[in-house]
Amino acid sequence: MTSPTIESIxxxxxxxxxxxxxxxxAQLKNLEAYQALYERAKxxxxxxxxxxxxxxxxxxxxxxxxLDWQPPHARWFVNGKxxxxxxxxxxxxxxxxxxxxxxxxxxxxxxxRTLTYAQLHREVCQFANVMKxxxxxxxxxxxxxxxxxxxxxxxxxxCARIGAPHMVVFGGxxxxxxxxxxxxxxxxxxxxxxxxWRKDAIVPLKEQVDRALENNSAPSVENVLVxxxxxxxxxxxxxxxHWWHDLQQGVSANxxxxxxxxxxxxxxxxxxGSTGKPKGVVHTTGGYNLYTHVTTKWIFDLxxxxxxxxxxxxxxxxxxxxxxxxxxxxxxTTLMYEGAPRTSNPGCFWDVIEKYGVTIFYTAxxxxxxxxxMGEHLPNARDLSSLRLLGTVGEPINPAAWIWYHRIIGxxxxxxxxxxWQTETGGIMITPIPGAIATKPGSATRPFPGxxxxxxxxxxxxxxxxxxxxxxxxxxxxxxxxxxxxDDDRFRRTYWEHIxxxxxxxxxxxxxxxxxxxxxxxxxxxxxxxxxxxxxxxxGTMEIESALVSHPAVAEAAVVGKPDEVKGEEVVAxxxxxxxxxxxxxxxxxxxxxxxxxxxxxxRPGQIRFTDALPKTRSGKIMRRLLRSLAAGxxxxxxxxxxxxxxxxxxxxxxx
Ligand code: WTA
Numbered sequence: 182m183t184s185p186t187i188e189s190i191x192x193x194x195x196x197x198x199x200x201x202x203x204x205x206x207a208q209l210k211n212l213e214a215y216q217a218l219y220e221r222a223k224x225x226x227x228x229x230x231x232x233x234x235x236x237x238x239x240x241x242x243x244x245x246x247x248l249d250w251q252p253p254h255a256r257w258f259v260n261g262k263x264x265x266x267x268x269x270x271x272x273x274x275x276x277x278x279x280x281x282x283x284x285x286x287x288x289x290x291x292x293x294r295t296l297t298y299a300q301l302h303r304e305v306c307q308f309a310n311v312m313k314x315x316x317x318x319x320x321x322x323x324x325x326x327x328x329x330x331x332x333x334x335x336x337x338x339x340c341a342r343i344g345a346p347h348m349v350v351f352g353g354x355x356x357x358x359x360x361x362x363x364x365x366x367x368x369x370x371x372x373x374x375x376x377x378w379r380k381d382a383i384v385p386l387k388e389q390v391d392r393a394l395e396n397n398s399a400p401s402v403e404n405v406l407v408x409x410x411x412x413x414x415x416x417x418x419x420x421x422x423h424w425w426h427d428l429q430q431g432v433s434a435n436x437x438x439x440x441x442x443x444x445x446x447x448x449x450x451x452x453x454g455s456t457g458k459p460k461g462v463v464h465t466t467g468g469y470n471l472y473t474h475v476t477t478k479w480i481f482d483l484x485x486x487x488x489x490x491x492x493x494x495x496x497x498x499x500x501x502x503x504x505x506x507x508x509x510x511x512x513x514t515t516l517m518y519e520g521a522p523r524t525s526n527p528g529c530f531w532d533v534i535e536k537y538g539v540t541i542f543y544t545a546x547x548x549x550x551x552x553x554x555m556g557e558h559l560p561n562a563r564d565l566s567s568l569r570l571l572g573t574v575g576e577p578i579n580p581a582a583w584i585w586y587h588r589i590i591g592x593x594x595x596x597x598x599x600x601x602w603q604t605e606t607g608g609i610m611i612t613p614i615p616g617a618i619a620t621k622p623g624s625a626t627r628p629f630p631g632x633x634x635x636x637x638x639x640x641x642x643x644x645x646x647x648x649x650x651x652x653x654x655x656x657x658x659x660x661x662x663x664x665x666x667x668d669d670d671r672f673r674r675t676y677w678e679h680i681x682x683x684x685x686x687x688x689x690x691x692x693x694x695x696x697x698x699x700x701x702x703x704x705x706x707x708x709x710x711x712x713x714x715x716x717x718x719x720x721g722t723m724e725i726e727s728a729l730v731s732h733p734a735v736a737e738a739a740v741v742g743k744p745d746e747v748k749g750e751e752v753v754a755x756x757x758x759x760x761x762x763x764x765x766x767x768x769x770x771x772x773x774x775x776x777x778x779x780x781x782x783x784x785r786p787g788q789i790r791f792t793d794a795l796p797k798t799r800s801g802k803i804m805r806r807l808l809r810s811l812a813a814g815x816x817x818x819x820x821x822x823x824x825x826x827x828x829x830x831x832x833x834x835x836x837x
Contacts (some may be wrong), residue, residue, distance in 0.1 A: 191718050193580035197587070197617045203569065206219040207482050207616025215617040215630070222631040229631055234258060234659075236473050236477075238510075239272045239716030241440040243468070248657065252687040254664070256655040258443040258466035265447060265470040266342035267438035270302040270511035282514045286331045287533055287791040288329040289520030294331060295673040298512070301335070306436035308332075309339040309519075310350060311428045315404045317370055319344035319439060322449065324368035324402070325495075326350045326359055326386055328377020328517040331497045332408045332425065334505050336372045337448075341466075344439045346446040348461075351496025352377055352384060353466065354781040356392035358400050362451050366666060372425075376411035380523040385647035387415045394421075418678055437647060443467030449666045450498055452604040453721035455692070455710035462498075462604050468659030469502075472608040477507030480612050482542050482570060482596055490516040490533070491572075498604040498631050499574055503543060507608070522551065530560035533600060535563045542590070544599075545570035545717040549582045550747045557589045565590060568614055572598040575717035576749050577705050584621035601625035601705050604719075605676065605691050607660030610634065611703050625703045632658055636695050636705065641683035644696075650708055652695035653680055661689070711805065712743035713750045718783045720752070721826075722805075725786070728779035729754060732772060734762040739795050739803045743787070743812040751787035755795055755810040755833070764791035788812070792833055798823045 200823065204210050209218070222229040227247040234343060244261030252261060273279065277411040283301045284396060286294045287743070296304065323345050327333040333349075346578045350359050357482035363371065370632075373390045376383040387407055394402055407417070408425045414586040417424075447466045451459040487509055493499035495517075506630035508515035516537060520529055530552075552560070571591050578586075578599055587780075589595060594613035601610060610624040611630050618626050626635040633655040639645050665672040680688045694706040709716070711722040729738035737757040762768065769789050777785050790812075794802045810817050811833055821827065 187360045190537060193622045196619050196621055197596075199616050199696045200594060202597055203482075204596075204616040208479055209614045209617045210483075212617050212619075215614050215627075218630040219628070223633060223662075226631050226633075226658075230257070230471065233475055234467070238263065238268050238467075238471055238472050239283045244443060249515070250657055253673055253689075255468075255661060256444050257657075258471075258657045261443040261467055261715050262440040263352050263443055263467045264342065264438035264441050264469065264569075265466055265506060265510070266305060266338045268470055268474070269308065269338060269341075269506060270298060270436060273298045273512045274302060275510070278512045278547040278609055280536075281485075281512070283509060283536055284334060285329055285514060285516045285518070287518045287520070288330070289538070291382075294806040296331060296431075299662055301444055303340045303434045304331075305336050305342060306434045307432050308335050308425075308432075309436040310432045311406070311425075312345065312370065313343060313436075314428065314432070315346050315370060315423075317343065317404075318447075319441075321345045321369045322348055322366045324348050324350060324359075324363050324366070324371040325352075325391060326352060326371060326373045327408070327495070328374055328384065328386065329494060329517055329819075330376070330377070330408065330410055331517065332376065334517065337495070337501070337505055341447060342436060342438050344422050344445055346448050346452075348449045349501070350451070351494060351781070352386055353494075353496070353783055355778055356389040358781055359389060360393040361458065362461075363393060363399040363402060363403075365451075365458075366449050368402050369401060370406065370832070371402055372406045372408075374408040374410040375415045376602045378411065378519055380521055381525055382407075383411045383413055385413075385415075386691075391416060391418075431496040435476045441466050444663070445716060446663075448501065448602055449814060450501065450604055451722055453712055453719045455712055456723055457671075459721070459724065460668070461670065463663045464607050464660065464668050465588065465663050467810070468661075469607050470506065472658060473507035473512040473662030475479055477503060478511050479545070479614055480600065480609055480629070481572070483508075483511050483513050483541075485512070487540045487654050488516060488537050489516050489541040489543075490518070490537075490539045490568070492518065492530070492545070492548065493543075496608070499543075502608055522555065528563065529553045531560045531565065534565055534568065540567050541570045541572070542568055543574065545575040546573050546578040546582055547576065547716040547747060547749050549573065549578070550749075551585050552590075552748060553582065553585050556767075559588055565592070568595055569593075570598070571595045572600055574609075576706060578623060578716050580622035580743070589660060596620065599623075601693075601703070603691050603778075606654075607662065609652070610658075611705075618731075621702060624698075624704050626702050628703070631656075636697050636703070637688065639680060641688055643680045646699055647696060649694055649696045650717050651680055651690055652693045652703070652705065653690045654690060655783060657685065657689075676731070713740075713752065715742070715750055715752060715783060716748040720780075720784055725752060725754065725776060725784050728776045728784070729756060729772060731779065732775045734758055734759075734768060735772070737795065739805065739808055740786070741805055741808045741812050743809070745787070752784060753788045753790065754786040754794050755808055757792060757795065794826065794832065795828045796829045796833070797825050799825045
């Protein structure tokens with residue numbers, strides 16, 4: 182098994198109809214229901230979204246205009262006043278959901294905690310007051326660098342409550358990466374923990390924060406709030422660092438949600454692109470609330486009896502939209518798990534499903550491939566009969582993994598929703614609606630109502646059925662990103678100028694190739710840019726190259742992805758050393774360590790290949806296509822006539 186290619190996808194062409202017992206009880210029961218919604222939304226997207234916004238959300242003040250579209254800038258629900266923390270919490274308190282479990286949390290060492298809607302509301306209000314006490318005001322940006330503990334969600338909701346945009350940085354990122362982001366966003370406050378549990382070890386989060394802030398290198402940060410999680414000794418800098426539990430003592434739990442403008446910034450989340458530093462993707466309040474609410478409701482077919490578990494980390498968009506905001510806005514029970522499968526407990530995911538009676542399970546293909554390797558005896562030894570719906574996200578799922586998921590986890594009873602979307606889109610864009618759309622393993626099937634997706638060529642014209650092209654979206658949707666933080670020009674260039682406008686209409690393009698089959702099903706073919714996906718984590722090759730060349734021994738570096746059975750792709754770095762340095766095992770180790778220090782463990786090269794030269798075109802561009810073939814151990818095929826020095830390839834091959 183390798184990462185999916187179009188050929189491997191084509192091997193499996195069975196159609197899996199939604200199970201009858203699922204459809205009968207589903208919110209959208211058949212294809213006609215989906216099609217009717219899709220057509221209605223397509224005919225008048227604004228009316229479609231306005232109706233849902235009125236039905237599904239609570240507003241402090243109605244909007245005056247549904248959409249103001251000045252390509253590429255959209256404003257949704259103009260002048261409407263809303264608060265997503267109110268929609269996720271307060272409005273449930275006057276219903277029977279008041280004492281329903283909002284958040285079920287399971288810690289890696291086996292400790293656990295359940296917060297009802299009333300309890301979660303109280304904690305969020307108190308914590309919002311703690312932040313206010315530290316001088317955090319509407320518009321101030323708050324960095325969150327946390328393990329997967331309830332306080333991460335509480336902090337996000339508290340920020341949303343007072344209109345302070347949060348900027349969550351994945352806990353696996355290094356101090357360097359954290360510092361860059363804190364500086365880019367000019368964060369005023371950082372919320373972290375003494376540490377977090379990860380595979381039986383402690384991740385020293387506070388220590389990383391100290392490193393990120395040392396010598397005043399992130400001068401905007403005034404305060405650091407620390408949750409006590411692992412109890413190991415850490416340094417607390419007087420005046421700057423405070424324990425969460427100390428400041429929470431005796432603080433009032435009365436903190437009404439601030440009526441915010443629909444377009445007030447809700448959060449910034451950084452993601453990798455093909456060039457330069459990670460981009461701060463900006464999402465705003467009203468449209469994001471609506472889109473994540475409706476997608477969660479229909480795609481996961483939520484019912485009040487569900488225990489919904491999304492295994493992502495809150496450091497990624499999936500955690501934002503589908504652990505915190507979407508489920509809570511719907512009044513669902515969302516489960517958060519701190520741990521990961523590890524040698525001491527490889528079956529821990531299945532334990533969690535059995536323990537809490539999880540009904541909806543949403544994970545990543547890379548996790549599924551890892552489960553396959555660990556063996557089906559692990560899930561087979563647990564009672565998974567509570568499950569009724571499965572989901573995947575993050576990369577194309579190879580049909581073999583899909584079938585395993587369907588058979589071993591879903592016991593051939595549970596529909597699978599393969600959901601395509603991005604940090605930039607805010608919510609799921611292409612996906613089966615589980616009671617309505619028959620699935621084909623490897624295909625994300627059809628666009629969500631209101632999403633006018635297409636596959637086009639560079640001129641913006643649709644490509645014929647079955648042919649590959651660029652995946653685009655034609656009409657704005659409520660949760661689309663609004664800009665790149667601090668760099669609107671980059672927003673325009675990256676997403677809106679790649680494909681030519683058609684009839685004056687701009688097309689959104691964020692880097693994926695796709696094709697559409699005879700049934701109108703979309704097959705995502707992966708990134709067409711220099712972004713690679715390692716275990717579902719998006720990494721720009723440029724970012725890793727910059728990290729490598731910042732090491733004194735490195736003169737030049739080129740990074741490509743190599744197919745990997747479990748992780749999808751592995752990082753392979755081709756490195757030219759500075760004159761005085763010679764290749765060695767120690768240097769190999771040192772460079773890997775350096776990349777981890779610069780970016781984080783997720784970017785650690787699986788392989789470093791030392792070389793004297795890189796294959797370049799006559800104009801000096803590195804021919805990554807050739808490097809990819811070399812890394813994969815394939816024959817070089819295709820045109821090499823633009824290569825400046827052909828002997829480079831032979832040398833690289835010998836070097837391997
Ligand atoms: C890829 C994660 C195929 C795609 C939500 C996209 C997928 C990138 C799928 C976004 C899927 C995500 N099938 N590919 N179901 N879901 N991708 O921003 O290349 O971390 O552009 O958002 O992941 O990654 P991001």
